[in-house]
Amino acid sequence: MSERTRELSPRYEPGAVEPHWAKAWVDRGYFHATSPSEREPYCIVIPPPNVTGRLHVGHALGRTLEDTLIRRARMQGKETLWLPGMDHAGIATQVVVERELRKEGIDRRELGREAFIERVWAWKEQYGGEIVDQIKRMGASCDWERQRFTMDEGLSLAVRTAFVRWYEQGFIYRGERLVNWCPTDQTGLSDSEVEHEEVDGELVTFRYPLSDGSGFVEVATTRVETMLGDTGIAVHPNDERYRALVGKTVRHPFDGRDIPIVADAAVDPAFGTGAVKVTPAHDQTDFDIAQRTGLPLLNIFDAGARINANVAEEFYGLGRYDAREAVREELHKLELLVREERPFRHAVGHCYRCHSEIEPWVSGLQWFVKVEGLKETAKQAALDGRVRFTPERWTRSYVTWLDNLRDWNISRQLWWGHRIPAWYCPDGHVTVAIEDPAACSTCAGAELEQDPDVLDTWFSSQLWPFSTLGWPDDTHDLRTFYPNTVLVTGYEILYLWVARMIMSGLSLVGDVPFRDVVIHGLVRDAHGRKMSKSLGNVIDPIEMIDRYGADALRFSLARAATGGQQDIPLSEDSIEGARNFANKIWNAARLVLGAFEDDRVELPPAERRTLAERWLLSRHQACVAEVDAALDAYLFADAAQAIFRFLWSEFCDWGLEIEKGRLDGGPQERSDAAALLAWVLERTLRLLHPIMPFVTEEIWQRFGQGASISVAAWPEHHAEHVDVDAEGVIEAVQEVVTAVRRFRARHQVAPGRRFPARVELARDLAQSVEPLAERIERLAGLEGLTFVDAPSGKLAGETTVAVTVGAVYLPPGLFDVEAERARLTKERAALDADLVRVRGKLGNDGFVAKAPPEVVAGEREKASRMAQRLAEIDAHLAELG
Ligand SMILES: [Zn+2]
Ligand SMILES: [Zn+2]
Numbered sequence: 001m002s003e004r005t006r007e008l009s010p011r012y013e014p015g016a017v018e019p020h021w022a023k024a025w026v027d028r029g030y031f032h033a034t035s036p037s038e039r040e041p042y043c044i045v046i047p048p049p050n051v052t053g054r055l056h057v058g059h060a061l062g063r064t065l066e067d068t069l070i071r072r073a074r075m076q077g078k079e080t081l082w083l084p085g086m087d088h089a090g091i092a093t094q095v096v097v098e099r100e101l102r103k104e105g106i107d108r109r110e111l112g113r114e115a116f117i118e119r120v121w122a123w124k125e126q127y128g129g130e131i132v133d134q135i136k137r138m139g140a141s142c143d144w145e146r147q148r149f150t151m152d153e154g155l156s157l158a159v160r161t162a163f164v165r166w167y168e169q170g171f172i173y174r175g176e177r178l179v180n181w182c183p184t185d186q187t188g189l190s191d192s193e194v195e196h197e198e199v200d201g202e203l204v205t206f207r208y209p210l211s212d213g214s215g216f217v218e219v220a221t222t223r224v225e226t227m228l229g230d231t232g233i234a235v236h237p238n239d240e241r242y243r244a245l246v247g248k249t250v251r252h253p254f255d256g257r258d259i260p261i262v263a264d265a266a267v268d269p270a271f272g273t274g275a276v277k278v279t280p281a282h283d284q285t286d287f288d289i290a291q292r293t294g295l296p297l298l299n300i301f302d303a304g305a306r307i308n309a310n311v312a313e314e315f316y317g318l319g320r321y322d323a324r325e326a327v328r329e330e331l332h333k334l335e336l337l338v339r340e341e342r343p344f345r346h347a348v349g350h351c352y353r354c355h356s357e358i359e360p361w362v363s364g365l366q367w368f369v370k371v372e373g374l375k376e377t378a379k380q381a382a383l384d385g386r387v388r389f390t391p392e393r394w395t396r397s398y399v400t401w402l403d404n405l406r407d408w409n410i411s412r413q414l415w416w417g418h419r420i421p422a423w424y425c426p427d428g429h430v431t432v433a434i435e436d437p438a439a440c441s442t443c444a445g446a447e448l449e450q451d452p453d454v455l456d457t458w459f460s461s462q463l464w465p466f467s468t469l470g471w472p473d474d475t476h477d478l479r480t481f482y483p484n485t486v487l488v489t490g491y492e493i494l495y496l497w498v499a500r501m502i503m504s505g506l507s508l509v510g511d512v513p514f515r516d517v518v519i520h521g522l523v524r525d526a527h528g529r530k531m532s533k534s535l536g537n538v539i540d541p542i543e544m545i546d547r548y549g550a551d552a553l554r555f556s557l558a559r560a561a562t563g564g565q566q567d568i569p570l571s572e573d574s575i576e577g578a579r580n581f582a583n584k585i586w587n588a589a590r591l592v593l594g595a596f597e598d599d600r601v602e603l604p605p606a607e608r609r610t611l612a613e614r615w616l617l618s619r620h621q622a623c624v625a626e627v628d629a630a631l632d633a634y635l636f637a638d639a640a641q642a643i644f645r646f647l648w649s650e651f652c653d654w655g656l657e658i659e660k661g662r663l664d665g666g667p668q669e670r671s672d673a674a675a676l677l678a679w680v681l682e683r684t685l686r687l688l689h690p691i692m693p694f695v696t697e698e699i700w701q702r703f704g705q706g707a708s709i710s711v712a713a714w715p716e717h718h719a720e721h722v723d724v725d726a727e728g729v730i731e732a733v734q735e736v737v738t739a740v741r742r743f744r745a746r747h748q749v750a751p752g753r754r755f756p757a758r759v760e761l762a763r764d765l766a767q768s769v770e771p772l773a774e775r776i777e778r779l780a781g782l783e784g785l786t787f788v789d790a791p792s793g794k795l796a797g798e799t800t801v802a803v804t805v806g807a808v809y810l811p812p813g814l815f816d817v818e819a820e821r822a823r824l825t826k827e828r829a830a831l832d833a834d835l836v837r838v839r840g841k842l843g844n845d846g847f848v849a850k851a852p853p854e855v856v857a858g859e860r861e862k863a864s865r866m867a868q869r870l871a872e873i874d875a876h877l878a879e880l881g
Contacts, residue, residue: 006593006702012586014549014579018694022139030074030711031141033081035480042073043081043481045465046135046142047489047497048150050089051124052096055134057523057531057557057570058490060541064554064691065520065561065636066488067140071690072631073485074141075714081481082141083468085148086129090457091185091353094416097123113415120416134542138550139693141710146477148468150460151418158467159418159460160434162508167432171370171507172410174422174430176297178287179409181361182351183305183320187413188363190456191406192496193352200343205272206331207338208233208250211258217242217250218338220272222346223282224331225323228311229300230259232278234289237263239274253334254312262293281362297362305359320359366411366453367420371503375402378503381512387502390518390634394494401495408500410456417454424449462500465513484514486634491519518634520561526571527854544575551692552579558691559640581644582695585688588652589699592681595663595674601682601703604672612658612772613676614726619650620680621721627687628717636691643688651680654734658775678703683715729768732761733776735803736769740780740810743801746876747815755814756784758798761806763789799879821880828873835866 025031035041044066049059066082074080097120098108108116135142148155166172179188204224207216217233233250235242242261249258266289267276280290281299290297302308305320314330315323331337349358379402381387382395389395411420423431429442439446460467465484469477483505489498498517505513524530525537532538544553555578560568603609609617623646630638655677662673682703689696689709700709736759744751757780761769766787769776773785794800797812838859841847848856 006596008586008590008593008699008702010590012583012695012698014551014582014694015546017698018137018139018545018550021694021697022136025139025141025708025710026136026144028708030708031080031082031143032145033079033143033481035079035081035476037079037480039077039079041081041480041485042070042078043083043484044070044486044488045083045468045484046085047487047493048085048087048148048461048464049131049135050092051086051128051149052089052092053086053131055131055138055541057539057541059131059135060138060553061520061523061557061561061568062488062490063135063138063140064557065518065634066486067138067554067693068558068636068639068690069486069488069631069634071141071693071710072714074710075686075689075712077713079480081143081146081477083146083148083481084132084135084140084142084144085464085468086132086150087457087461088149088151088417090412090414090417090454091187093120093124093128094414095185095353097416108415116415137542137545138554141693146468150457150464154470155460155463155467156418157434158463158471159455160421161472162459162463162504163421163455164432164434165508166369171374172367173370174365174367176362176365177368177407177409178281178284178360179363179366179411180349181303181305181359181363182354182356183301183303183359184354184356185351186303188361188366188409188411189351189358190408190410190458190496192458194349194358195352195355196347196349198345199348201346201348203339203341203344203346204328204331204337205339206336208259208277208336209253210245211249211251217245217261217275218273219275219277220339221277222344223324225307225320225327226279226282226300227277227327228254228307228315228323229279229281229298230277231280231290231298232259232293232295233261233275234264234267234278234293235261235275236267236269237265239267239269241274253336254314254330260295262289262295264289264293282360284360287360299362301359301361303363363413366409367422367451367455369408369410369459371405371407374503374507375405377506378402378499381502381506386512387514388516390516394491394517394519398494398499402499405499408456410459411451411453412456413452414454417457418460420451420453420455422451424451458496458500461497462504463508465501465505466509471509478509482509483512486516486518487514488518488520490522492522494519516634521567523557523560523570524567526569526573528567528569539570539572539575544572548575548579549582549694551582551694552576554578555581555640555692558636559644561636562638581648582692584648584652585685585695586699588647588656589681589702591656592674592677593699593702595670596678596703597671598675598678599704601678601705602675603679604675608668608672609676610662611726611729611768612655612775613673614721614723615730616650616655616659616676616680617718617721618723618727619646620684621718622646623650623684624687624715624717631690640691643684643691647684647688651684654730655680657779658772661775661778685709686712686715725768729765729772732765732769732803732805733772735805736808737776737780739801739803739808740782743799743810744781747820749814751781753814754781754783755811756786757782757811758786758788758792758809759806760788760792760809765805801879817880821877824873824877824880828870828877831866831870831873835863835870838863838866 047062070080070082101108163172180194181188201222203220203222205218205220207218209216235246245261246263249260251258278286278289278295280287280295281297298310300307300311307315307318307323309316315326318326351358379399382398421432423437425440425443425445425448427443429440431437431441437448440448466478466482469475469481471478501513505511529535529537541553552575556570556574560570623642626642627639630642659673659677662669682705685696685700686709693710697709706712766789770787777783777785794809798809801808801810842859842863
């Protein structure tokens with residue numbers, strides 16, 4: 001194309017531009033990585049969203065930050081891979097398909113396992129993966145040719161290989177353990193899938209009669225129904241009160257069992273009576289006591305948390321809450337009930353999905369990952385810096401979590417997922433294999449049945465950083481892109497996912513899965529509240545893209561992602577503001593492109609640059625340096641802010657305004673000014689491209705510098721452009737102009753009204769600023785600017801406007817001094833009274849303690865606004881003299 005189109009349409013229309021580029025980039029293969037490669041590798045794997053998922057604002061944040069890093073790395077010439085994919089999401093997906101079936105009046109059990117799984121796949125093909133198209137709309141520069149799914153063939157092989165290797169190394173075992181059982185979903189859950197919440201319950205104290213009739217032992221519990229499954233009483237070995245009782249038995253009031261009193265150091269003698277009931281089948285602590293003291297397990301619940309046939313008949317079939325009442329009632333009748341405290345606040349585990357109370361339960365034999373031997377190396381990797389957390393404070397949380405980590409139950413009683421690769425023969429031998437076995441590995445019997453359970457979804461997602469690259473095969477991809485460079489994630493899955501990837505990567509591949517882990521906060525509303533349907537404050541990213549464009553959404557998210565990585569405030573206003581920013585860039589580009597006539601973007605020779613141009617280049621260099629430093633440290637907000645400030649204020653508001661005079665000048669002047677502005681703008685577009693890919697591409701095309709900005713070079717540094725002198729002079733100009741503008745606004749002087757001014761500056765500065773007098777006049781709306789050397793002082797009747805480098809004196813008669821003084825004095829008095837009132841309220845402990853926190857915060861904000869306004873009025877009055 002020799003005759004390229006320079007002209008930009010008058011308005012920027014993201015709705016037309018964004019889909020075009022999103023498709024063109026992918027079609028042209030810019031995002032496809034090759035391996036092996038001579039280039040330095042840079043790899044990020046996407047945290048795989050659920051196949052059932054829709055893009056929410058948290059995803060949008062993560063993808064924005066990842067794309068920013070990836071696009072910059074690509075522009076820096078690295079071999080860049082951003083690998084996308086989806087998670088099969090065991091429970092979530094199974095529930096969705098079960099619901100569909102129920103609408104048709106079908107129960108999954110009638111349908112049978114195979115037919116059900118076929119239905120899930122059919123559902124996935126038709127409805128799954130909506131989120132992938134949504135991520136594409138954001139402009140995410142993923143290598144879509146490498147898209148993976150945790151249930152695809154390669155990843156399934158990885159899952160089986162990991163299972164078998166860990167089994168052979170003793171890291172996977174089958175055992176009877178307590179699991180976190182959800183009676184509603186009827187599946188076991190890992191510790192991380194249990195949410196602990198305070199509830200108002202009860203604390204019931206009752207007594208067991210000693211079998212020999214010599215007295216009683218009192219125990220207290222929040223779950224009195226579990227006494228049906230008590231198999232012992234435990235006391236601390238050094239507790240003098242009970243020393244004589246250890247070895248004796250108490251008699252169970254309902255079934256007459258004699259149950260032993262044992263000593264165990266885990267009992268806290270200071271808690272309650274110092275004696276505790278032990279229900280090993282329904283409490284983790286009790287289970288551990290039973291393991292040490294040899295107490296038996298007595299399971300009293302079925303899978304739906306109803307009382308089973310193991311206990312006294314009168315309770316059989318009761319639901320757990322009904323059983324609680326019935327047991328309490330019976331104890332009362334037998335005069336064994338000592339005390340009831342209600343409400344008693346205590347923490348109870350809930351299912352993260354359906355919010356039912358979790359039942360610690362022995363659900364037959366299940367599979368576990370043994371974490372001893374895995375967690376130590378994972379911890380070491382963080383302590384010696386092979387994995388670095390940003391912000392650094394997460395290292396400590398990670399280490400503490402690993403220290404307390406227990407064995408991981410990986411059996412899930414579901415159909416949708418990776419079926420556990422273990423087979424059992426009628427003699428009870430276990431065969432674990434990558435390929436479906438034909439015969440028992442112990443007795444060679446051909447009759448084999450595969451374990452009915454599937455693996456926890458996190459078992460496959462923990463392999464994601466390497467299973468997606470071809471592991472267990474030794475592929476070029478794996479050699480090139482493992483370890484991945486960075487992982488970007490929210491803190492809520494630091495343990496569920498990140499820690500497990502580190503354990504499995506180290507154990508199975510022999511190296512950490514990624515070098516850097518960037519942990520971002522949760523996106524909240526502008527008031528810091530969690531987004532929720534009930535509050536009506538949910539921001540739907542797709543709606544925002546429809547309304548303002550993906551660039552606007554991305555920029556507002558990046559700009560809010562501050563370095564502390566606390567929660568991230570987002571409002572529709574901030575997205576709208578980012579859209580205005582895109583428009584501002586567009587308009588500036590129209591102006592520059594309208595004057596720029598060269599074929600190549602080149603700087604005019606140094607000797608033809610004006611002082612203002614030297615300033616602009618110097619500020620631009622500062623911006624490049626700031627953006628590089630910020631992105632190297634994963635400080636996305638700082639990078640976004642640096643570009644915003646440079647483009648909006650320095651380039652548009654000052655640079656273009658100052659250069660307008662030259663653009664209207666003679667041919668050489670005009671062409672030099674246009675070339676310089678084009679050079680700065682073109683490079684700034686490249687700097688902004690990773691955050692706002694679309695608008696930057698659309699404009700950049702007009703400069704004719706290559707096929708696409710997304711594969712253009714990242715801006716290099718020009719230290720020689722740093723110009724302290726020019727910056728000092730232009731800062732003085734900015735101060736003078738801003739001071740006069742503020743003066744106009746404050747005194748309501750009509751914009752069109754021109755007036756003279758005297759500017760007092762140090763002599764050498766005045767000499768540098770003077771040549772720009774005409775620009776200052778134009779920018780500030782002045783007529784007749786004179787420079788005086790400091791110190792000079794004001795003349796009678798003049799108003800002084802202070803600037804840090806000197807002073808500006810304005811002539812009398814621009815406004816009615818007396819009227820203004822009166823108005824301000826009145827406003828000041830009213831404001832002062834109000835402020836006293838608000839401060840009084842805030843000084844009242846009762847108000848601060850009782851009022852809702854957002855009301856208190858609102859009052860604080862009001863007080864600080866008022867104080868600020870008071871200060872303004874005082875400054876203003878001082879100016880009036
Ligand atoms: Zn549940
Ligand atoms: Zn066998």
